[in-house]
Amino acid sequence: MREISKLVLVLSLICGISAAALTIVRVSLEERIDMQNDFYVRGPALEQLFQKPANDVLKNKIAFAIDDITYPIFYMTDGDMITGLAIEAPGRGGYAGDIIIMMGIDTEAEKIIGLEIIQHSETPGVGSKVEKVSFRKQWCNLGISESFELRTHGGIIDAISGATYSSNAVVDGTNRVKSIINDHLDEIESLIQANLD
Amino acid sequence: MDLLLLAIGAIFVNNILLAQYLGNCPFCGVSKKLSTSVGMGLAVIFVATLASIFTWFAYHYILKPYNMEFIRTLAFILIIAALVQFVEIFLKKQSKTLFNALGIYLPLITTNCAVMGITLLNIKYEFNFIEVIVFSAASAAGFTIAIILFAGLRERLIIAPVPKAMQGTAIALVTAGIMSMAFLGFTGMVK
Amino acid sequence: MLMPIVVLWGIGFVAAVILGVASRIFYVEENPRIKGVLSLLPGANCGGCGYAGCNSCAEAIVNGTSQVNACVIGQTEVANQIAEYLGMAMVDSEIAVATRDCSGGVRAVKKYEYSGLDDCRAAMLYYNGPIKCNRGCLGLGTCVNACKFGAITMGPDNLPIFDPERCVGCGECVRACPKGIISIISEKSKILHWNQYTECLAPCRQKCPAQIDIPKYIHYIKDGKFKEALLTIKERNPLPLVCGRVCPEPCALACRRTISDDPVAINYLKRFAADWEMNSGQRLHIPVAPASGKKVAIVGSGPAGLSAAYFLCRLGHEVTIYEKRSQLGGMLRYGIPEYRLPKKILDWEIEGILELGITARTNVDFGSDFTIDFLRAEKYDAAFMAVGAWDEHSLNIEGINLNGVYSGTNFLERFHNNESVEIGKNVVVIGGGNTAIDAARSSLRLGAESVTIVYRRSRDEMPANPAEIIAAEEEGIEFCFLSAPTKILNDNNVVDSMEILKMKLGEPDPSGRRRPVPIKGSEEIIACDMVIQAIGQFPNLDFLGKDKSNILQITKWNTINAEEDTLQTDVPYIFTGGDCFTGPGLAIEAIAAGRYAARSIHYYVTDGKIPPIIDKQKSIISESLHQSIVGVAPKPRVHEPIVTLQDRLGTFKEVEGTIDEEDARYEATRCLNCGVFCYNQDLEEQSDAQTLN
C-alpha cells in the first residue's frame, strides 16, 4: 500500500507541477502567439485584400460572435468611415476538416473585393487547388446579396474538378460571410465604432 | 461511402508509415521477421483505436470546453502510456495466449509515434466519433500492411548479395524508399 | 488558471491509481533475472533490437537467445552492466565464439551442380533442402558475408575459418547457415556438452568415453597447429600425457579405416601433441570462467577426481582435492608402473591442473581425518567422491594367506612407496588384466628369473591391452592359459609351488567371453616362490563405516549408489563417479566420469536442478557403421619408437617413445575426417600426391 501511495503521489505531483509550469509559460506567451498567428496566418491575406502592409490592418480587429462561432473581423477606415471589411469564417464540409476562408468586402460598393484561403488540410494536389487564383477569383466583384452556389447546384461557381468537397466547403464559408453581412452589418459597424472610440 | 473513402485514403494514399513517416523506429526494428511484424501490426491496430477513442473524449469533453488545448500533448501521452501499461498488465494475467500474440508488443507502442500521431491527426482533422474510429483503425491497418510487406521483403533481402556497407538498416531504408514510391502511385485515388 | 493544473493532476492521479491497483490485482510471478535485466535496459521500447520491446529483449537475454549487447540504445555501457549482473547470477558471462562443427568435406559441395545465386540458402532452396548428408558445408561463404565483424574468412579448402579474437558471438552466421553446422559455443558450454544422436559425430568420437573431438585435433596436427590440437583434446581430457601413454584406444576400434586398413594411430597423435607441450617448456593457457563463488570438494585424486577438479575449476568453481595418500594421481601413480608412465610426466601433468587454481590436501583420509559433516561445516556446495577401486578380490583357495602371496595393486603400490619388496626367483601372476601384466613386467624388472602369468581363459579373452600382452611376451614372460590355481603349496609357510587345473572354453557367459570349464584330473604343479594375484578390484568403502555421519548407500556390487544420469548419490550434494561407482575401468572412462560429474555438479550448485541430456548418445549411431569404404587405399601406419629389449630389462625406463613431428603429420593424413554418413575419400588422392612429391 505504501508503495502504491508513493507511486500515486509522485506521478500526480509531477503532473501537477508540469501543468503549473505550462500554464505559466502559456499565460506569458499567449498574447505573442496570437499576434504571431494573426501576422503569419491572416497577415498575407489581409495584405492581398486591402493592398496595405499587414501591420496596419492587423490592429483593426474585432471579434463577432454568433451561433457559438466567433468570426474575427478586420476593418479599414477612412476617417470615421468604414471602407472595407475582411471577415474570416470556417467553411464546413471539407474533405479533411474545415477550410478557413477570409472574404474581403468593399462596404461602400457592396461588392466582394477578394477571397483568401487562410487554412486547410485538403489533399495536396487535389483539394489544395482551392488556393488557386483561378478558383478564388470567381467571387471577385460579385455583389454581396448574391447567393453562391456551385454550378452543379444551379449556381455560378465552377467547382474544382475532382474536389467537390473542398469546393463546397469554400462555398459554405463564403455563404456564412454573406449572411453575416446581410443580417448583422449594423451590429458589426457599431462594434467597430465602439472600437474606434 | 464517405467512411469507406476515409478508410482507403488512410490505408493507402496517406499511409502512415510511408507517406506520413510516423512509426519508423519499430518499422526498422521489428520488421526483421514476418511473425513479429504481424504481431506488432495487430497490436498497433488495437492500441491506436483504443487510444484514439480515449483521447478524443478527453479532448472534446475536458480540454476543449475549458480552453486547455495547449496541454493536449501532455494529456494524450499520459493517457496512451497509462492505457498501454494497463492493457499489458491485464493481458499478462488474463490471457497468456493473447499476451504472447499482442501483449509483448505493447511496450513498443508507448513510444510509437504512429499511435500518438494518429491521435493528434484525429484532432487536427476534427473528426466526429465514428470517423475517429474508422480513421484510427484504418491508419493503423495501413501501418500493419506496410510493416508486413516490408518484413516479407527483408526476409528475402538477407539472401540478396548486398554490398557490405549497405547491409542491415541501410538497405532496409532504401527498400522502404522504393516501397514508398510504390505507394505514391495511390495518390489521387481518393480525392 | 487552476483548471489545467487540476485536470492534469487528476489524469496523473487516476492513471497512477489504476496502474498501481492493476499491478496488484493482475500480479504475475516473473523471473527475477528478467526483471533485473529489464531494469538495466533503457526501457525506451524502441524495438531497435528486433525484439518487441525491452521486456522481450530482457527475456531473450536471460534465456540466452540474445546477446547482452542486443540493445541499440544502451550500447557497451548497458551491455557491460547486464553482463555483470548476469555474471553474478552465474549465467554464462564468457564471450561465446562461433565454431564450425562439421566440414562435410569437398564432398558436400560436389553434390550440387549449381550455378545460381552465390548463396548457401539459395542453393538449399533451389534443391528443396540438402541432398543426402543433412549436414556439411556448402562452401559458398554466406556466413562470411553475414558476419558484421569480419571474423569469418573462407579457408583454402572452402570451409569457413573463425577468428575467435574478432568473433563477438552475435550469432548472425548461425542464422545465415542453412545447414546448421555453425554453432555459438562458449568455453563453459563446451565443457557441459555431451554427444547427442542428432549431431554429426565421427565413429571414433562416438566411441571415446571422454568424447574427445578426435577428427578435429588430428586435422589440426595435419596442419601443424599443435597448440589448437592440444586445446581440442584438453576440452575433454585434462590428462593427455597420461592417456597418450596408457589409454587402450577404444576409439581406434571404431576407426572407419579398420574396414580395409589399420586404424589411425590416434593415441600416438595424442601423445605427440601432449609431449609437444611438455617439451616446449611452456604451458598452454587454459581459459577459466569467472569465479562463481561456489565451493566443491573432491575426495580422491585419481583420474576421475583430477578430471572433475579440472572441469569444475574451468567452470569457475572453487575446488579442493582431498587425497588419502601422500601424492596425487591415484591409480595413475600407484597402479601404473614407471616404465609405462614415468612419474615425472604425471607430476608435470598434475601440476598443470593444479595451476589453474585448485587446492590439494594430501594425507587426509576420508572417514577418519574428515567426514561429510566436516564438508558441510566447511560450507562446500557439493562434493565429488572418486575414491577408486583399490581392493583386490582374493581367490578362495588353500594357501592364499601364505607369506609371499601378494595382491596386484598392493604389490604395485608397495614399491612405489619405496617399501622393500622381496622379489622371488620364480614369480607367478594370477589374472589376465592390465594389473596382472603390470605386476608381471615389474617383477621381471626387479630381477625375477622367470615370470609366469596364469590365466583361466585363452589369450583372446585377456582383458589387458593387446599392446601390453605383446610387450610382455617380447620381454619373456611366460603365459599359462586355460589354467586355474587350485592351491598354493608351502614349504615352512613360504610359498613353494602352486597347483593348477587345466580348463577348456565352454559357452559364452553374459560378458560375451567364453566360460572356462575345468577339465577333471588335469592338475599340474608349477614351481614358484612368489604369487601375485590380480584377478580384479573393487572399491574399498570401509571408510563409510567409520564415518558416523555417513548416509551414502552402497550397492550389492560394493559400489557407491548413485543416479546413472546425474551421478548424484542419495545425498543430493554428493556426487560420485569413476571406479568407485562403476567398478574398475579405464583411465579414460574415469576422466569422462569426472567431466560428467562436473556437469551435474555445475548445474546443481548454480541452478539447483540438473537438466537431462536430450538424445544422449549412448551407443554408436547405426548410420555411422559402414560396411565398406570406397576409394580409400590402404596406407601404412606409423610405428612408435620402442626401447630395445636389452635396454628394457632391469630398468624402469619408459618403454614406448613418442613419434616425431614428421610421422605425426603423416599419420594425421591417414584420418578420413569422418562424419556420420561421410568420410573424406578425396583426401587420399591429395596425400598420395604429397607423398610422390
Added chain:
Amino acid sequence: MSYKKVLLHGLWQDLPPFRLVLGLCPALAVTASIENGLGMGLAATFVLIFSNMLISMLRNIIPDQVRIACFIVLIATLVVIVEMVMKAYFFPLSQQLGIYIPLIVVNCIILGRAEAFASRNPVLLSMADGLSIGIGFTLSLSLVGSIREILGAGTWFGIPLFGSNFEPFEFMIKAPGAFLCLGILLGLMNAYSRKRGESIIQT
C-alpha cells in the same frame, strides 16, 4: 566516464539517427529542407538537454513502476514549452514542422537517453550527454535536409542555387527521397567506418 568522451560520443560513435537508429520519424519527415531539419534538431536538442537534466535530478525519487510515465510527462512538458516558444517567436517554422513538434515526445532518442544515461548519471554529465546527442542529431538532420533541399528544390536555406534552368528532382522532397537519402548516407557511413577498421555493429 569523462566529460570529453560523453561530449564526443554523440558526434560519430553514437551519432543519431545513423549509429543509434532512433528518431527516424523526424529525420525522415521534417528534412525536406535544411531550415526544417535545423529547427527540428535544435528543438530536440533543447528538450534532450533539459529532459536529461530533470530526469537526472529526479532519478532517485521516481518509483520504478511509473518510471516511464514520469519521464514521458517531463519530456512532454518540455516539448509543449518548445512548441509554444516556437509559435511565439518562430511561427512559420512551427507551422511547417506541424505535428512533428508534439511528436518529439515520442522520439525514442529522448526517452532512450533519459533511460540509458540520465537515470543513472549525475546532472551535469547527463546534460553533456544530451548536448552531445542533440548536436549530433541536429547535424545529421541538417545534412539530410541540405541534400534533399538542394536536389529536390534546387535551393539551400531557400536561396536558389542553380538558376532557372534547373529542374529539381521533386522526388527527393517526397517520402521516397527521404528514405533513400537516409539509407544511402548510412551506407556511406558504414563504408567509411569499415575502411577505417572501426569495430561497429551494423544494425
